[in-house]
Amino acid sequence: MAEMPRTFTASAEVRLASPKPVMERLCAHFREFGEVTVDGLCSRIDTGFGVAGLEACKGCLRISAEGKDAVALAYVKLALAEHLLTFAIDERPEIVWQGDGAAGSPLPYFRQMRVVRTMQVTPRMRRVTLAGDDLQRFASGGLHVRLLFPKRRGVPPVWPTTGADGRPCWPETADRPDVRIYTIRAIDVAKGEIDIDFVLHEGEAMPGARFAADARLGDIVGMTGPGGGSIGEADWYLLAGDETALPAIARILEELPAGAKAVVRIEVADAAERQDLRSAAKLDLQWLCRDGAPAGTTDRLVRAVRDVAMPSDGRPVFAWTGCEHAAFRSIRKYLREDCRLSRNEHLAVAYWRRGFSGDTARKEVSQ
Numbered sequence: 001m002a003e004m005p006r007t008f009t010a011s012a013e014v015r016l017a018s019p020k021p022v023m024e025r026l027c028a029h030f031r032e033f034g035e036v037t038v039d040g041l042c043s044r045i046d047t048g049f050g051v052a053g054l055e056a057c058k059g060c061l062r063i064s065a066e067g068k069d070a071v072a073l074a075y076v077k078l079a080l081a082e083h084l085l086t087f088a089i090d091e092r093p094e095i096v097w098q099g100d101g102a103a104g105s106p107l108p109y110f111r112q113m114r115v116v117r118t119m120q121v122t123p124r125m126r127r128v129t130l131a132g133d134d135l136q137r138f139a140s141g142g143l144h145v146r147l148l149f150p151k152r153r154g155v156p157p158v159w160p161t162t163g164a165d166g167r168p169c170w171p172e173t174a175d176r177p178d179v180r181i182y183t184i185r186a187i188d189v190a191k192g193e194i195d196i197d198f199v200l201h202e203g204e205a206m207p208g209a210r211f212a213a214d215a216r217l218g219d220i221v222g223m224t225g226p227g228g229g230s231i232g233e234a235d236w237y238l239l240a241g242d243e244t245a246l247p248a249i250a251r252i253l254e255e256l257p258a259g260a261k262a263v264v265r266i267e268v269a270d271a272a273e274r275q276d277l278r279s280a281a282k283l284d285l286q287w288l289c290r291d292g293a294p295a296g297t298t299d300r301l302v303r304a305v306r307d308v309a310m311p312s313d314g315r316p317v318f319a320w321t322g323c324e325h326a327a328f329r330s331i332r333k334y335l336r337e338d339c340r341l342s343r344n345e346h347l348a349v350a351y352w353r354r355g356f357s358g359d360t361a362r363k364e365v366s367q
């Protein structure tokens with residue numbers, strides 16, 4: 001008889017002065033992503049990766065987490081810890097998970113990768129091909145990864161491990177790698193390779209763009225993931241973004257079926273940045289060129305999205321957007337308030353923020 005697949009579980013008891021309001025904030029947050037049920041002082045959250053049970057007790061919040069594999073459990077623990085620490089920031093509660101995924105173990109969603117090829121896709125877009133082991137899980141479950149760029153070439157990098165609270169535990173060193181989010185433009189699991197298309201944007205300190213510009217064969221980079229919201233099934237799609245979202249849009253288009261219609265609006269620096277996009281879907285594609293205006297300073301993309309006629313015949317629609325923070329805010333508001341798209345009908349993400357770097361920009365974004 002075939003063995004039943006085992007479930008990975010962990011639990012934590014977190015001391016809190018007022019656990020119920022914290023539980024309620026967690027529930028409200030995760031409702032954006034999946035099913036949440038509340039029954040008095042108990043709740044059950046589907047985080048999208050796996051499930052968590054919460055119980056608000058006297059002076060503590062009891063949490064149990066469950067995932068179908070080590071990675072799913074690690075993501076549940078990570079998501080809960082990050083949000084709990086944000087929502088109870090004044091108390092700085094200590095979270096110590098018991099069960100699977102012990103503190104100090106390697107992050108199950110981490111891979112060390114090395115550069116095997118580079119090519120210039122357009123004048124401002126560089127493709128870096130990275131090779132690594134056991135990439136099967138990166139082929140599904142989200143389009144993007146976090147890349148960990150070592151500070152110095154030739155110095156063996158020290159990678160993060162699993163922290164007691166479920167978050168990555170970083171080495172106490174000035175050489176701590178810089179982390180940036182990128183899209184898997186293409187993946188070949190059999191060859192053990194992925195392509196990342198980097199925008200070579202302007203700026204001063206910018207580990208991501210700098211890594212791509214200087215990448216040499218054999219350079220090492222860390223990778224965690226994959227992650228990201230899923231694209232809903234629909235007959236009609238709106239895909240809107242700037243060049244940072246071009247790799248994601250290209251990949252989404254490649255996976256759309258014949259019979260679907262995709263309205264695509266992409267903002268780029270100039271005409272030389274346009275790329276050939278392949279799709280079985282019927283395309284209505286417009287490139288929006290900034291022609292000299294710096295990235296993140298125009299409202300071209302926002303206006304183009306507002307000019308698109310949304311179907312009014314009741315067919316299933318899905319709108320996706322990835323772009324600079326200001327445009328993201330306007331487009332998300334428009335999709336939610338003017339177009340009245342539900343949670344299942346749209347996904348809007350800030351890919352970067354003018355004047356902010358890496359995760360700082362994203363933390364600002366999620367508040």
Ligand SMILES: Cc1cc2nc3c(=O)[nH]c(=O)nc-3n(C[C@H](O)[C@H](O)[C@H](O)COP(=O)(O)OP(=O)(O)OC[C@H]3O[C@@H](n4cnc5c(N)ncnc54)[C@H](O)[C@@H]3O)c2cc1C
Binds near residue numbers: 181199243349
């Ligand atoms: C889910 C997701 C997927 C992404 N996928 C990709 C991808 O496939 N390819 C890609 O190139 N980017 C992608 N991005 C965007 C990328 O993570 C950011 O642009 C990131 O800030 C780049 O890091 P950096 O080290 O080059 O610059 P940072 O150190 O983060 O920033 C340095 C300075 O440059 C500015 N800056 C950052 N990005 C840009 C830009 N594009 N144009 C102009 N100025 C900029 C910042 O505002 C800051 O002032 C993605 C982001 C997300 C959230």
